[in-house]
Amino acid sequence: MNGYLLLALAIVAEVIATSSLKAAENFTRLVPSVLVVTGYVAAFWLLMQVMKTVPVGVAYAIWCGAGIVLVTLIASVLYRQVPDLAAWLGIGLIIAGVAVIQLFSKMSH
Template sequence: MTSPNPWLLLLLAISAEVIGTSCLKLSQGFSRPLPTLVVLSAYAISMTLMSRVVQVLPMGLTYALWSGIGIVAIVLIGLLVYRQVPTQGQLIGMALITAGVVTVNLQGHPG
C-alpha cells in the first residue's frame, strides 16, 4: 500500500483549518455546541494531517503554503459569507503573501 500524496494531505489540512477558522465566529466564543464541535474537529484534523505532511515535505515550505493559502481563503470567506470587505492595505498585504507563497514554490526545496 502506498502512502497518501503529501500535497493532497496538505490541501486537506488547509481545507480543514479554513473550515475550522470559518466556524469560529459561528461558535460565539465556544458557547454554541455544534459550531464549537466543528471548529475543534476541523483543527484536530488539520493538525493531524500537517503532522504527516511535515514528515515528507520541508516544514518551512509546508507552513508557508498552509498559512498563505489559508489567509487568502479566510479573507475570501470573510468577504463572501460575512460581508467583511478588506481595506486596500489588507489587499496589498495579501498580494504580497501570495507572491511570497508563489516564490517559495517556484524555488523548489533543497534536497
C-alpha cells in the same frame, strides 16, 4: 498519499475551523463549536502527516498563505468583512512570497 494533497486537506480543515470561530460565539453554539474543534484536530493531524514528506518551511508557508487568503475570502462572504485595497495588496504579497518559496527556493525540492 501525496504530501501536497494531504496539505490541501489540512488547509481545508483549518479554514473550516477558523471560519467557524466567530459563529461558535465562545463555544456557546454547538455545531460551529464542533466544527472548530474537529477542524483543528484534523488540520494538525494532517499537517503532521504532510511533514513526513514536505519540508517544514515549505509546508508552513503554503499552509499559512493559503489559510490567510481563503479565510479572508470566506469572511468577506459570511461576515461581510470585505478587504480594502491595502488588504488585497497584502494578500497579493503573501501569495507572491509563497510562490517564490515554492518555485525558486532549494528547500522546496
